Amino acid sequence: MAKYLMLKHYKMAPEYMQYTPMEEWTPGEVDAHIGYMNDFAARLKVSGEFVDSQALSPEGTFVRFDGEGKPPVTDGPFPETKDLIAGWMVIDVESYDRALELAGELSAAPGAGGEPIREWLELRPFMGVTPSTTD
Template sequence: MAKYLLLKHYRGGPTPVIDMPPFDRWTPEEFSAHMQYMKDFAARLEESGEFVDSEALAPEGTFVRYDGEGRPPVTDGPFAETKDLIAGWMLIDVDSYERALELAAELSAAPGQGGRPIHEWLEVRPFMTAPPTITE
């Protein structure tokens, strides 16, 4: 078994990758159907032993990095001009990379407005199992 992090990306900007209006333009029924799809998907993976955890993320955030002098610069974000927003994540534990891709594709079909699949982008990231080796 190998663990993978599925990052749910919503992309906007002048050429959005998915045609999905912000959640505040969805009807309560559309939002409920979307959330129910996510819950049902997670429940099915829990039954198969492939689900580890998941969370939705608020659109607000803060960027922090060490400045070399002990005062971390803090910047509000994501910014309005950002074209990418990580809206949530799911941690899975599956037999293969191919299975992780299969599940990510299925999760990408979550319903949006009008019940149509939103075709959101999911980033599939494996957990590092050993530190990288450096060969000279």
């Protein structure tokens, strides 16, 4: 088994958004999206592939030590690409191919109108894992 982190990237820049922003969804659409993710996690708990997950608040900052005392703080939590890391899930799977399969499935969570939002997920192995595919 190998652990992978799936980071949910919420694209903030209009040129990258291929879905209606969540703040424009109806309460029912938000509930359906969260329900999809909860059902996904529950299924992975049954299969033994779920480790942990959390949604993240949109508030945050970047902090870095500058060697001068008080660290500088920037507006955030947006990387330069204006992505918001909306949450994460850790999975423990048999193969990189399985991790890719699950990331693709999670990317299809419903959004406005029940349509898959096809959000970007960053799939990262934990240190010591060498991803390989069977392709």
